[in-house]
């Protein structure tokens with residue numbers, strides 16, 4: 001009983017500790033002043049009002065959404081067929097895929113950026129400064145999340161028998177894939193899409209080094225705003241935080257449904 | 259002239275030969291079993307017949323038509339898999355209707371045929387359940403219904419019962435046999451369970467290491483095993499090495515002597531016996547109760563023999579250590595190689 005209470009205490013303290021900066025940021029974003037007093041003064045929604053009317057913020061937010069959604073569309077279109085082919089035709093490739101998908105993570109983004117800047121600054125593919133290079137980079141970040149989630153779904157499916165059963169009932173390969181494999185991947189796919197999305201929305205290093213203000217995304221905007229009022233940037237952070245919170249909640253809900 | 263004729267069929271994966279020069283003929287409406295130990299190539303043979311795996315050599319003909327290179331969709335062959343292979347995103351009714359949908363069957367006819375086959379496999383009131391909500395036996399009925407509803411020319415069953423528990427296995431196999439004979443469906447059933455093969459089949463093909471080692475009716479396979487392997491595989495045959503056969507029965511043989519446990523009788527020493535029996539003095543070492551049968555392990559001059567004795571009453575039981583005479587029916591002995 002006492003051990004139980006002790007455990008609760010530790011967990012509660014940990015949660016408080018973790019929540020502290022978020023709560024402080026939230027309070028800061030909702031008040032006018034928090035300088036001389038212990039508690040902030042002058043509750044206001046003005047910062048949020050100002051933020052959500054700022055055309056530059058909205059543009060940056062839109063850019064972020066476009067880059068992330070574009071990346072995820074590309075990933076979906078490429079990774080689903082790839083994972084399917086691996087599990088249906090070449091199951092032994094899965095071991096190699098697991099190594100390949102982690103390779104981009106072996107290199108720190110800053111280092112990778114230097115290389116990418118050299119390759120794509122000019123030459124036949126001058127992508128630096130355009131959102132396209134971000135889509136490419138982000139694809140490599142989303143890849144492991146999505147591949148693993150799809151691989152787990154496919155592993156649980158017994159793909160070969162399902163395809164064979166569908167063939168014998170008269171289905172062509174595309175038809176069999178669309179009606180008996182794809183619907184069973186939806187759950188894993190949605191969960192990994194949401195996770196990748198919240199991860200990508202917070203990405204800063206590639207966005208800043210490869211594109212920067214030429215196609216300002218949310219994180220770069222936040223960085224460029226560091227001279228603005230702390231109350232205002234707190235409102236940016238909180239808006240971003242709530243957005244990802246909702247997404248993550250969705251992702252976990254989707255992951256739990258059976 | 260057979261309805262299904264497989265001739266000279268071979269399959270290799272790299273350097274390993276799965277099976278070689280398979281000859282096999284099925285009559286229309288026949289229930290045939292491929293029986294063999296794990297890894298002998300049964301599933302691969304079945305998959306070649308279904309068109310799911312391409313054979314390297316040989317020919318498959320159905321009803322006079324060469325289907326060796328025909329796509330599986332066009333063969334008119336239905337298959338039931340060991341692990342059901344039901345579509346998890348579809349209900350029972352949707353699973354069963356899938357094949358009809360691929361045939362572009364009109365909606366009313368589809369509903370009628372699905373309902374009919376669901377009634378046949380006794381799954382009424384489960385139409386709207388998903389596979390994961392069903393028991394193993396129910397799932398396999400759905401799989402059976404899904405294969406049957408499109409009225410295939412041939413039905414293939416790859417160890418359909420081996421993931422089920424013993425009781426369900428027995429009842430479902432009778433149901434499968436029942437439906438098969440009602441529909442007059444040409445059926446190939448794969449199993450490694452000799453009891454299953456013996457109870458179900460019109461004909462059995464025993465496979466070992468990629469070859470068909472014997473074919474025949476259940477009686478033939480059981481009472482006249484062609485090889486030592488078949489004798490061992492078909493159950494608890496007594497197999498005497500040439501030296502043992504010489505010692506016990508004075509026979510000069512090249513191969514093993516196969517004697518079924520139920521063709522040996524227990525007797526008292528000194529009793530008379532018909533001329534076609536060979537008497538051997540023995541001592542009872544152990545017994546096992548197998549329900550209606552008592553299986554004695556007796557020892558005769560260092561050789562252990564199994565004897566099956568009908569369990570008529572508890573008073574019959576002979577205690578361990580009893581000196582007895584065993585009478586071996588000469589007409590039931592077989593030399594196998």
Ligand SMILES: Nc1ncnc2c1ncn2[C@@H]1O[C@H](COP(=O)(O)OP(=O)(O)OP(=O)(O)O)[C@@H](O)[C@H]1O
Nearest residue numbers: 271275276294295296297298299300301302303450
């Ligand atoms: N795709 C494949 N690649 C390589 N070898 C294979 C392949 N499929 C089967 N084999 C080999 O062929 C042999 C026969 O396999 P098969 O599945 O036909 O046996 P089986 O008689 O059905 O066995 P079980 O009773 O265990 O199902 C095995 O040795 C197996 O390793």
Ligand SMILES: [Mg+2]
Nearest residue numbers: 300301302416
């Ligand atoms: Mg098999």
